[in-house]
Amino acid sequence: MIDLFPTGARHAVIWLHGLGDSGAGLAPLVEALTLPAERPVRHLLPDAPERPITINMGYKMRGWYDIRSFDNPADRAVESHVRESAARISALIDQLVADGFAAERIVLAGFSQGGVIASFTALRYAAPLAGLLCMSTYLAAPATLAAEITPAARALPICYMHGIYDDVVKLAMGWDAKNQLEALGLSLEWHEYPMRHEICQPQLADIRRWLLTQLTD
Template sequence: MIDIHPDAARHAVIWLHGLGDSGAGLAPLVEALALPSELPIRHLLPDAPERPITINMGHKMRGWYDIKGFERPEDRADETEVRAACTQITTLLTRLEQEGFAPEHVVIAGFSQGGVIASFTALRHPTPLAGLLCMSTYLAAPDALLAELSDAARTLPICYMHGIYDDVVHLSMGWDAKQRLEAAGLAPQWHEYPMRHESCRPQLADVRAWLLARFAP
């Protein structure tokens, strides 16, 4: 895990990478945000374990969970593995709190598979967090959301971002997540960009602004 820990940091972001990537793969995105040095923020970029991925012919790669297919919601994310990953990130949140980072000063962010785990964790976390940022992603176990949504998550600042031309996680899957969150009484921000399954400069500017708003004095 990459742990960027500047002196006097009171805020933290947990960044969760996508399938086949690593924490190191997300580090350039964090650097590109060029967050102000006068607001020191700790960035934690954990690695998913290596596991066989069904849609990739069973080849092993870093992944938070297995994907059998995208046609049915139950195939998009192995629920047992999603819950195990959620436990891993919850443990990281507990560690941060023990080190002096209040939960309300911590954002969970993720891209693609990482966004699935970020949302699954944040929406069930029992104490208020600073925010949830999801990029090019969807919901795991969507039918369980209403029953498992924590009281703390009902006021959670949420931002979803998606590429209009995403051919990996189709835009409709992001819209489905947005609509399910709204049906649960939440109010996610929504941003679309003329891009595929990737990041772009306008999106990075929006990520930067959203994070700064979450950590404003």
């Protein structure tokens, strides 16, 4: 795990990468945000474990969970793997709190698979967090969310971002997540970009603005 811990940091962001990537793969994004030095932020970029991924012919790669198929929503994310990964990230939040970072100063952010784990974790975390940032992603186990969402998560600042031409996680999957969250009474900021399954330059400016809004004392 990459841990960028500047002196004086009181806020933290946990960044969760996509399938086949690593924490190091998101490090350039963090650098590109050029957050102000006078507001130091700790950035943690953990690595998913290596596991066989069914849709990639069973090849082993870093993945927060197995994807059996995109045809059936239940097969997009193996729920037992999702819960294992979410428990790991919850423990990481707990460790940050033990290190002196208040939960309300911690943001969870993720791209693609990482966004699935970020949303699953944040919406079920008992303490209020600073925010949830989801990029090019969807919801796992949405049928359980109404019963498992915590009172703290109902006021969670949420931002979803998606590419209009995404051919890996279709825009409709992002919209489906948005609609399901709104049906539960949650409000979220939504952005679409003329891009595929990636992160574009205009998006970086929106991420920076949103983060600075959430990471305040």
